[in-house]
Amino acid sequence: MAKVLSFFSFLVMISLYTRAQDSTIKTRQLEAIEVNATPPPVRQEADRLVMTVAGNRLFRTAVNGFDVMKKVPGLEVGGDGALLLYGRITPAVFIDGKPVLMSPEALQIYLAGLSSDMIASVALINNPSSQYDAEYKAIIDIRLKQDMTLGWRGNISSTLQRNAYTYSDNQLQLTYKTSKLTYTTRLGYTRGTTIYRYSALQHLASTDIMTTNTNVPTSNNNFSYQLGADYDLKKNQHIELQFRGYLINRDAYAYNTLHTTDATAQHLVFNTKTENRYDPTQRNYLVNLNYAGQWGKTQLQLLGSFAQVNTRQQEDIQTSDIISKTLQDYWKTALQQNIRIRTVQADLSRETGYGTFHIGGKFAYTSTRNAIHYDTLNAAHLFVPDSGRSNNFHYDEYISAGYLSYERKLGKFDLAAGLRVEYTHSKANSITQQQVTIRNYLTWLPSISATYTINENQQLGLSFARRITRPNFTQLNPFRFYNSPLNYVVGNPYLLPSKTNTLALTYSIRSFTFTLNAGRETDAMLRYPEYDTVTNVLEYLGKNMPHKDFANITLSIPFTVTKWWRMQQNISSDYRKEQIPYHGITYAVGVTDFSIRGSQVFTLPRQFTFDVSYAYRSRSGFSLYIAKPLWNVDIGLQRTWLKGKLNTRINYYDMFNSTAFAIIFREKEIINNQLSHWYGQQRVVLSLNYSFGKSTYKAKQVNKNEEENRAGL
Numbered sequence: 001m002a003k004v005l006s007f008f009s010f011l012v013m014i015s016l017y018t019r020a021q022d023s024t025i026k027t028r029q030l031e032a033i034e035v036n037a038t039p040p041p042v043r044q045e046a047d048r049l050v051m052t053v054a055g056n057r058l059f060r061t062a063v064n065g066f067d068v069m070k071k072v073p074g075l076e077v078g079g080d081g082a083l084l085l086y087g088r089i090t091p092a093v094f095i096d097g098k099p100v101l102m103s104p105e106a107l108q109i110y111l112a113g114l115s116s117d118m119i120a121s122v123a124l125i126n127n128p129s130s131q132y133d134a135e136y137k138a139i140i141d142i143r144l145k146q147d148m149t150l151g152w153r154g155n156i157s158s159t160l161q162r163n164a165y166t167y168s169d170n171q172l173q174l175t176y177k178t179s180k181l182t183y184t185t186r187l188g189y190t191r192g193t194t195i196y197r198y199s200a201l202q203h204l205a206s207t208d209i210m211t212t213n214t215n216v217p218t219s220n221n222n223f224s225y226q227l228g229a230d231y232d233l234k235k236n237q238h239i240e241l242q243f244r245g246y247l248i249n250r251d252a253y254a255y256n257t258l259h260t261t262d263a264t265a266q267h268l269v270f271n272t273k274t275e276n277r278y279d280p281t282q283r284n285y286l287v288n289l290n291y292a293g294q295w296g297k298t299q300l301q302l303l304g305s306f307a308q309v310n311t312r313q314q315e316d317i318q319t320s321d322i323i324s325k326t327l328q329d330y331w332k333t334a335l336q337q338n339i340r341i342r343t344v345q346a347d348l349s350r351e352t353g354y355g356t357f358h359i360g361g362k363f364a365y366t367s368t369r370n371a372i373h374y375d376t377l378n379a380a381h382l383f384v385p386d387s388g389r390s391n392n393f394h395y396d397e398y399i400s401a402g403y404l405s406y407e408r409k410l411g412k413f414d415l416a417a418g419l420r421v422e423y424t425h426s427k428a429n430s431i432t433q434q435q436v437t438i439r440n441y442l443t444w445l446p447s448i449s450a451t452y453t454i455n456e457n458q459q460l461g462l463s464f465a466r467r468i469t470r471p472n473f474t475q476l477n478p479f480r481f482y483n484s485p486l487n488y489v490v491g492n493p494y495l496l497p498s499k500t501n502t503l504a505l506t507y508s509i510r511s512f513t514f515t516l517n518a519g520r521e522t523d524a525m526l527r528y529p530e531y532d533t534v535t536n537v538l539e540y541l542g543k544n545m546p547h548k549d550f551a552n553i554t555l556s557i558p559f560t561v562t563k564w565w566r567m568q569q570n571i572s573s574d575y576r577k578e579q580i581p582y583h584g585i586t587y588a589v590g591v592t593d594f595s596i597r598g599s600q601v602f603t604l605p606r607q608f609t610f611d612v613s614y615a616y617r618s619r620s621g622f623s624l625y626i627a628k629p630l631w632n633v634d635i636g637l638q639r640t641w642l643k644g645k646l647n648t649r650i651n652y653y654d655m656f657n658s659t660a661f662a663i664i665f666r667e668k669e670i671i672n673n674q675l676s677h678w679y680g681q682q683r684v685v686l687s688l689n690y691s692f693g694k695s696t697y698k699a700k701q702v703n704k705n706e707e708e709n710r711a712g713l
């Protein structure tokens with residue numbers, strides 16, 4: 001069905017695009033007032049692709065900011081909420097030009113509380129310059145609506161979703177603005193249950209066949225708050241202070257079964273169940289102080305932040321034989337993780353008759369303290385410390401960075417060049433294993449770009465940039481995190497940072513955009529499996545591979561068929577080829593896939609808007625794994641009431657329950673295994689958004705930085 005939808009949409013798109021452009025021109029002539037009031041839905045601006053959200057019918061049924069992300073060209077949204085750009089990059093998310101949280105879970109929660117009515121536009125920077133932190137291979141910048149009207153304004157939003165369980169998200173935002181001061185308060189509360197399922201089919205070395213099934217419902221009782229004040233010292237100078245807290249309280253129950261038969265699948269070998277009850281909690285606090293000033297053609301911005309995150313989790317893990325009902329293993333665990341981040345940043349720019357100069361610097365110090373303790377029930381029915389699994393890991397990292405860049409306009413050309421230098425000192429100390437890894441390295445990161453304006457409707461751009469990706473703290477942590485009694489993930493404190501060189505070409509004509517990215521990543525980080533043929537344990541380890549080549553082509557084509565029917569199609573194709581040394585052989589399998597994501601928006605009578613969205617990705621993978629095709633269909637219905645103050649939406653996601661990420665290991669003589677992940681995407685969602693008050697001023701959002709992203713905060 002997905003292939004039929006994709007093929008039909010592609011034919012319609014090609015045949016109607018030219019006519020739609022002509023129709024748009026005629027519509028502008030006949031309805032100039034209406035069209036001129038709304039920016040083009042997609043346009044190229046210098047180094048970024050900008051999608052207009054405010055007033056754009058394509059986004060009317062979007063429940064929140066997370067739904068908006070699904071329509072960004074080249075961006076895939078995973079079932080777990082993770083964002084993946086061009087099939088390989090995890091982009092940084094900015095709000096009003098400043099970075100925010102990027103972990104999948106927190107991004108879902110944040111964007112779920114950000115009503116799409118608050119978003120003015122979304123910009124994609126697919127090849128960031130040297131002004132940005134080296135970690136950012138791509139950036140999604142969400143611009144919020146801004147209204148400086150004096151007075152106060154409030155907004156209440158509530159979302160209720162239902163699949164196998166019920167989950168609600170409730171947000172209250174209050175803003176009060178005087179001529180000098182702006183006060184903001186934002187409160188959020190989520191309650192309900194989410195679901196995750198994991199399954200695997202593995203042919204063991206003994207020729208037995210093992211089926212793994214894991215079901216994890218997780219109840220949530222989470223609260224967040226944000227308090228802020230923005231003071232205008234004088235014209236073009238202001239100072240901003242923000243506090244934020246995020247309190248996670250969860251109760252999870254993971255039920256796992258391992259059902260094993262002989263090679264004929266007729267005779268049972270063993271059948272076990274594992275029950276794991278755990279209660280992860282997190283306390284996340286952030287203080288952020290920001291100053292911005294402008295004197296003529298000179299601008300200065302100073303930013304300082306302090307973040308403290310404390311995570312706790314206790315587990316009760318029991319494994320027993322289903323047939324005999326005898327207890328086989330009993331573990332108790334206690335996890336403690338404390339992360340502290342301090343950053344200071346300064347950016348200075350100056351316009352001259354010869355162009356614009358930018359100079360800046362940043363210092364970041366991150367410390368993380370991790371301890372996990374295992375107790376195992378012994379033969380005497382006493383819990384004793386398990387030294388084989390317990391561990392204590394400390395990690396400290398210091399990053400000092402500076403950059404210099406220059407921009408100039410010459411006729412129809414916009415030129416920019418820059419150089420960023422980052423010095424990193426890190427110390428990874430696995431106390432239990434008595435392993436200490438100290439690294440010091442200096443990284444030079446040049447960037448250059450040129451944009452040529454052909455005419456008012458056409459633009460051509462070319463850019464090159466080098467970026468660095470440091471291993472995050474989870475990748476470095478040598479702890480074991482179990483998916484089942486015979487399957488776990490382990491970090492590697494010896495991982496090296498990777499470097500990526502990317503060349504990007506962009507072309508736009510009216511609303512049509514074309515993007516080509518190609519490059520190479522050296523020392524790319526990879527999770528790979530190791531299978532013990534004696535114990536049947538499958539562990540996933542981390543290492544650096546020599547290099548990875550990649551290329552991507554993306555087309556974005558929004559257009560109007562009629563006044564009541566609008567469409568947007570995003571078509572992309574990805575190529576990747578990794579060099580992976582594995583079991584004495586270097587695997588280098590080139591993989592090419594394609595995907596199409598589209599939306600059909602219909603304006604119905606009585607001010608209703610109906611949206612049919614769909615996505616399809618062909619068979620994909622990389623050198624070691626094959627990924628099965630993915631597809632889904634969503635529908636949504638939207639209407640405003642009370643002169644636009646109340647906005648209601650009802651959405652049905654993944655109508656055919658077709659979204660399950662499934663992969664197969666290529667080399668079956670090493671590991672004959674296939675597995676899938678499902679996150680309960682099929683659900684019905686009802687959302688209400690009500691605005692009140694005398695002002696429409698929108699509060700700025702809390703900023704986050706690169707180090708918090710890597711910490712998974």
